[in-house]
Amino acid sequence: MLFDQIVRMALRCFRGKEVAISPKLSSASVLAHLLKKGVGAYLRGMIMKPFLGGSRGHFFLGRGCKILSMGKLRTGRNVYIGAYGYLDCLSVGGVTMGDNVTIREGCWLQLTSRYDNPGTSVTIGNSVYIGPRAVLGAAAPLIIGDRCQIGANVSLVAENHKFAGEGQIFEQGVSRKGIEIGEDVWMGNNVTVLDGVTIGDGAVIGAGTVVTKSVPPRSVVVGVPGRVLKTR
Secondary structure (H helix, E strand, O other): OOOHHHHHHHHHHHHHOOOOOOOOOOOHHHHHHHHHHHHHHHHHHHHHHHHOOEEEEHHHHHEEEEEHHHHHEEEOOOOOOOOOOEOOOOOOOOOOOOOOOOOOOOOOOOOOOOOOOOOOOOEEOOOOOEOOOEEOOOOOEEEOOOHHHHHHHEEOOEEEEOOOOOOOOOOOEEEOOOOEOOOEEEEEOOOOEOOEEEOOOOOEEEOOEEEOOOOOOEEEEEOOOOEEEOOO
């Protein structure tokens, strides 16, 4: 009984809230998993926290994760960034993450590719989950609202190449509009959201969808290009 209480206390410390344990799992197996997954990430986060632009609570950083311009990254409580991510935060407004944000393994985030035309900002709300191998590009503002659940291999890139006329695409530069994801949005695996798109609160974006235009709240969108299938 005492051991079970210790495990629950450890979970509450790492997760920042009370977490129930299924009776199908032993407390020992949960503790072993938590120690293997969380302790190293917690220690790395503790080492890096003083170099961040600000952090209000526990910060977990996975093995092999690289963060450039750490002073441009601000985090809330219980933020977890998985192993082998690459976050280049150099930008005008930096990267802001709310409380209880999880970004899984292999994330690529970049705001600036040219020093003469820096990127703008990334803002991620509270209780947001972003799956493995996400691509987040924010030359223009990228905003993700509270309680969003975003699947693996999702691409959100707030920039587009110009290709008008017969001139070389390489010489035409880019356009920048921004992407805004509302609150409580569920986005399946392998979704691509193009620059200039706003996704309304409570929308569902099916796996593999390419979102080329803005989505009304509570819409269910599927396909290539994405189309509204129904309203929730």
